[in-house]
Amino acid sequence: MNKVQNNKKNKTSIIKNKKLITFKIPATSANIGSCFDSVGLALDLYNEIHIYSNENSKKIEFEIIGEGENEISKDDNMILDAMKLVYKKLKSKPDKGYTIKCINRIPLSRGLGSSSAAIIGGLLSANYILGNKLSIDYDILNMSVQLEGHPDNVSPAILGGIISGVVIKDEDFKYVKINPSKNLKAIVAIPNFHLSTEVARNALPKEINFKDAIFNISRAALLTSALSSNRFDLLEVATDDKLHQDYRAKFIHGLKDLFKQTKNAGAYSVTISGAGSSILSLVKNDEEIIKKVSNAMKESLxxxxxxxxIMVLNIPSKGIIIK
Structure with a gap:
């Protein structure tokens, strides 16, 4: 009798605390060499956020599974911080309890947009809970850009594809979306050490010389043109950089040799992913080339x-997925 009663109770609890919505947020790779803080692309490696009703509580409770499950606080985290900003903007708060289950697959502090995914996840979650009053492709996009501080990680996570964009004034993000070619694959080498964005940014000079600025501007212009016209033969030159990668090379031992060996193996380009420590190669969608480049990256490190x-990933044309 007791067993039957317990089963009944558990079943009732599951029904009450039902799943309401799921958000899947992709990883991203930013900078792409020459386009510092201005171009990024989505990768089909997803963090998931599942929102459940919670009849046993009147507050937001977190469950964290996967990357960072032993590091991320359930009481003070980036998702919750982003949610609070939506509460402030809409001048409203949840009137009942919810459980937010986070399934994290994007490695932390590896230059693959884990913080962007958390920010976007928090904004989306709070917006849903408060009745979807904010638009995703404008309000959520602009809020996430302001929170992250630069657009090249958050924008491709929301919009998908390859995004080239700039922030005009405080809340006006202008961008162009480049739909990725099916002939292009991304290979990501993820070293077993963290590199915080703050440390990587502090390594950069406060000023740059005019010659280096022209070097990057010319290549950034070439990069966006090459990606939009599928001129992948130009990517090696177009991703050359003098603004950030050389200064960050000291954090990733053997980086120059890795770049050389990866290009020799057939990659179109190889760059530091975001602030690092991950490395991104763009390659032809060819099984033999993918294998050679993957091996070269792994062996160099x-x-x-x-x-x-090593992860072989697609560049999805769609960003966040809502189920």
Whole structure:
């Protein structure tokens, strides 16, 4: 009898605390060499946020599974901070309890947009809970850009594809979306060490010389043109950079050799992903080339005794997925 009663109680609890919505937010890779803080692309590696009703509580409770489950606080985190900004903007708060279950697959502090995914997830969650009063492709997009501080991570996570954009004034983000070619694959080498964005940014000079600025501007213009016209033969030159990668190379031992070996293996381009420590290669969608480039990246880092996870990913044309 007791067993039957317990089963009944558990079943009732599951029904009451039903799943309401799911958000899938992709990883991103920013800068793409020459386009510092201005171009990024989506990757089909997703964090998931599942929102459940919670009849047993009147507050927001978190469950965290996967990346960062032992590091991220359930009481003070980036998702909750972003949610509070939506409450402030809409001048409203939840009138009942919810459980937010986070399934994290994007590695933390590896230059793959984990913080962007958290910010976007918080904005989307609060917006849903308060009745979807904010538009995703304008309000959520602009809020996420302001919170992140630069657009090249959050914008492709929301919009998908390859995004080239700039912030005009405080809340006006102008961008062009480049739909990715099916002939282009992304290979990401993820070293087994963290590199915080703050540390990586502090390594950059306060001023740059005119010659370096022209070097990057010319290549950034070429990069966006090459990506939009599928001129992948131009990517090696177009991703050359003098503004950030050389200054950050000291954090990733053997980076120059890795770049050389990866290009020799057949990659169109190889760049630091975001602030690092991950490395992004763009390659032809060819099984043999993918294998050669993957091995070259892994072996180059192994020479420096750096264990590395290799992921072969698509560049999805769609950003966040809502179920």
């Amino acid at each position: 192994a020479k420096k005794k750096i264990n590395t996870e």
